[in-house]
Amino acid sequence: MQKIESLAEMRSVAAQLKSQGKTLALVPTMGALHAGQEALIRAAVARADVVIVAIFVNPLQFGPNEVIANYPRSFDADLRLCADSGAHIVFAPSVEEMYPRGYSTFLTEDQTSRALCGPSRPTHFRGVTTMMAKFFNLIRPDFAFYGQKTAQRAAVVRKMAGDLHFGVEIVVVPTVRETDGLAHGVRNREFTASQRQEALAFSKALKKVKEMSDSGVRSPDRLIAEATHILSQHRRVRIIYISIVDIVTMESVREAVPGKTMLAIAAWIDEIRLIDNVVL
Numbered sequence: 193m194q195k196i197e198s199l200a201e202m203r204s205v206a207a208q209l210k211s212q213g214k215t216l217a218l219v220p221t222m223g224a225l226h227a228g229q230e231a232l233i234r235a236a237v238a239r240a241d242v243v244i245v246a247i248f249v250n251p252l253q254f255g256p257n258e259v260i261a262n263y264p265r266s267f268d269a270d271l272r273l274c275a276d277s278g279a280h281i282v283f284a285p286s287v288e289e290m291y292p293r294g295y296s297t298f299l300t301e302d303q304t305s306r307a308l309c310g311p312s313r314p315t316h317f318r319g320v321t322t323m324m325a326k327f328f329n330l331i332r333p334d335f336a337f338y339g340q341k342t343a344q345r346a347a348v349v350r351k352m353a354g355d356l357h358f359g360v361e362i363v364v365v366p367t368v369r370e371t372d373g374l375a376h377g378v379r380n381r382e383f384t385a386s387q388r389q390e391a392l393a394f395s396k397a398l399k400k401v402k403e404m405s406d407s408g409v410r411s412p413d414r415l416i417a418e419a420t421h422i423l424s425q426h427r428r429v430r431i432i433y434i435s436i437v438d439i440v441t442m443e444s445v446r447e448a449v450p451g452k453t454m455l456a457i458a459a460w461i462d463e464i465r466l467i468d469n470v471v472l
Contacts (some may be wrong), residue, residue, distance in 0.1 A: 193271075193274060193275045193279060193280060193282065193439065194280065194281045194282070195271070195281075195282045195284065195285055196281060196282070196283050196284070197283075197284055197285055197286065197289075198285070198289070198461060199289055199290070199330060199369050202283050202285070202330050202331065203330045204329075205281070206244070206330065206331040206332060206333075207332075209241075210332060214240075214241040214242050215239075215240040215241045215242070215334045215335070216240055216242050216243075216244060216331060216332070216333040216335075217236035217237075217239055217240035217242070217243045217244065217333060217334065217335040217336070218236075218244050218246060218327060218328075218329060218331055218333040218335070218336045218337070218360075219232045219233050219236050219243065219244070219245045219246065219279070219336075219337045220246045220248075220324065220336065220338075221246060221247055221266055221270075222247070222248065222249045222250060222253075222263065222324075222378075223247045223248075223249060223264075223266065223267060223270050224263070224264040224265060224266050224270070224378045225247075225266070225269070225270045225273045226376045226377070226378065226380075227368050227370075227376045228339050228341065228367070228368045228375070228376035228377065228421075229273075229337070229339070229449065230277050230368075231279065231365055231366075231368045232337040232338070232339060232365050233245060233273075233274060233277035233279050233337075234278065235337055235363065235365045236278050236279075236335065236337045236363075237277070237278040237279070239335055239363065240334060240335055241288055242280045242281065242313070243278065243279045243280050243281070243372055244279070244280065244281040244282075244283055244331060244333070245279045245281070245282050245283070246282075246283045246284075246327060246453075247267065247270055247276045247282060247283070247284045247286075247321070248283075248284065248285055248290065248343070249263055249265070250319055250320075250323045250345070251287055251291070251319075252288075252291070252298070252315070252319025252320075252322055252323060253316050253319035253320055253323070254313075255313055255314070255315055255316060256315075256320070258344070258464060261277065263378075264378055264382075267284070270282075274332050278294070284329075287463055290323070290326065296317065297322075297440050298318055298322045299318065299321045299322045299325050299349055299352065300317075300321065301316050301317060301321050301348050301352045301355075303441065304344065304347045304351045304440075304441060304442045305317035305318075305321075305344075305348045305442075305457070306347045306442075307344075307435065307437060307442045307443060307444065308344050308433060308435060308442055308456055308458065309344055309458060309467065310435065312432050312433070317345070319358055320348060320349065321348060321349065321352045322392050324332075324336070324349050324352065324353075325352065325356070325358075328353065328358045328360055329358075332358075332359075332360075333360050334359075334360065334361065335361050335362075335363050336349065336353075336360050336361070336362050336363070337359065337363050337364075337365060338362065338363070338364050338365070339364070339365055339366075339367055339368070340364055340365065340366050340367040340469065340471070341367045341375050341376075341377065341452060341467065341468060341469065342443050342467070343364065343439065343442075343456070343469055344456070346362055346364050347439070347440060347441070347442050348442075349362055350362040365437060367469075369469075372388075372392060372395075373392060373395030373399070374388070374391055374392060374394070374395060375395070375468050377396070377466070379464050379466065382464055383461070383464065386428075387428065387461050387462060387464065390426045390427075390428040390429055390461050391461050391466060393422055393423050393425070393426045393429055394423075394457055394459070394466060394468045395468070396422050397418070397419040397422040397423055397434075397437040397457065397458070398419075398455060398457075398468060398469070398470040399470075400418055400419070400422060401415045401418055401419050401455045401470065401472070402455075402472060404418060404463075405448055405450065405472040409448070410447050410448050410449075411447075411448070412444070412445060412446065412448055414437070415436060415448055415455060416434050416436060416455075419455060419457065420434055423457070423459060428461055428462050429459050429460070429461060430459055430460040431458075431459045432458040432460065432465070433456070433457070433458050434455070434456075434457050435455070435456050436448050436453055436454070436455050436456075436472070437453065437454060437456060438452060438453055439452060439453060439454050439471060440452075448472050449472075450472060451471065451472075453471075453472050454469045454470060454471045454472060455469060455470050455472060456468075456469040457469065
């Protein structure tokens with residue numbers, strides 16, 4: 193497995209691979225990798241000739257009240273996971289090279305980023321699209337892999353990539369969950385035992401709403417009310433949003449259409465922000 197830190201080297205290597213007729217898959221991450229990202233890498237290995245895992249803690253994705261220094265880092269362990277999962281290249285650029293002194297160009301997507309996490313993290317998706325546009329321009333991947341847990345991020349990047357003709361297919365991989373139902377995530381390692389019990393309200397709410405949808409309930413109000421009821425029984429959970437949205441546009445819907453809509457949840461568990469969702 194090759195490790196690349198230079199943008200120029202990444203561009204050169206990717207261009208050489210493309211000239212050889214290789215298909216390239218990009219798995220963008222911010223490091224502190226876990227089983228969810230391992231699943232993305234393995235899915236990419238099954239789809240493309242060469243898998244490039246980007247490990248970059250993107251400062252543009254952090255809001256004014258979010259401290260980038262607190263984001264967990266485990267680079268050596270990340271490299272081992274990438275190698276064990278079959279990745280061919282790890283791309284780990286520095287912040288100084290990605291955003292050199294005087295950098296002033298940003299990219300905004302104004303449709304799929306409006307709902308869900310958009311209002312509570314107003315600069316987040318601008319950071320995502322700016323970084324991904326740079327990655328797509330450097331690497332020219334055929335595929336980019338995201339987890340279902342970050343469905344809105346995938347939708348925003350898909351819209352941006354389509355609008356700007358990057359020619360990359362966005363592939364969404366099902367959420368990987370721990371044995372108790374909690375979706376794998378970077379923040380899970382920060383939970384105390386009692387906080388983790390509170391966080392399980394997410395999977396309980398998603399499971400119940402999915403059962404209701406499967407039984408024929410189509411009213412978003414009824415489904416959202418049930419999820420709200422389950423989460424509100426947990427005193428440490430502070431709801432940011434509970435919405436039923438179209439899985440492509442991320443806009444609220446009047447009817448929960450099977451296969452085309454999802455229930456999305458964001459909430460605080462004390463000071464830890466979690467998101468999760470389920471396709472109905």
